[in-house]
Amino acid sequence: xxxxxxxxxxxxxxxxxxxxxxxxxxxxxxxxxxxxxxxxxxxxxxxxxxxxxxxxxxxxxxxxxxxxxxxxxxxxxxxxxxxxxxxxxxxxxxxxxxxxxxxxxxxxxxxx
Ligand code: SF4
Numbered sequence: 010x011x012x013x014x015x016x017x018x019x020x021x022x023x024x025x026x027x028x029x030x031x032x033x034x035x036x037x038x039x040x041x042x043x044x045x046x047x048x049x050x051x052x053x054x055x056x057x058x059x060x061x062x063x064x065x066x067x068x069x070x071x072x073x074x075x076x077x078x079x080x081x082x083x084x085x086x087x088x089x090x091x092x093x094x095x096x097x098x099x100x101x102x103x104x105x106x107x108x109x110x111x112x113x114x115x116x117x118x119x120x121x
Contacts, residue, residue: 026067026070026071027067027071029066029067030065030067030071031061031062031064031065031066031067032058032061032062032065035061038054039054039057039058039061039084040058040083040084040085041082041083041084042054042083055084055089058083058084059084059087062084062085062086062087063087065087068086068087069086071085071086072085072086072087072088073086074086075088075093076093076096076097079093079097080093
């Protein structure tokens with residue numbers, strides 16, 4: 010009988026949840042603002058992005074990821090950068106000290 014114990018276990022991809030994302034195939038500009046976007050346009054765009062997020066089957070995984078890695082740009086898990094910063098600060102006792110520092114959140118402009 011073959012010894013399978015020496016073979017690697019099942020491969021789990023930590024990004025598999027993204028394959029079920031409601032935003033797959035949508036334009037990134039819905040989730041990330043441009044340099045020249047002003048408040049009324051931004052508010053409309055963010056509302057549109059959040060509406061997608063709130064019907065997304067992986068909103069929880071997405072939000073946890075964004076909070077864990079401090080995504081510095083865009084709408085993730087139905088939250089803006091400012092909302093994620095606020096959430097991290099209110100969770101401060103359970104978040105490592107380095108995770109509540111704000112340099113990574115200084116802007117919400119999409120990378121070029
Ligand atoms: S929660 Fe929003 S940003 Fe995250 S995967 Fe779903 S649709 Fe995309």
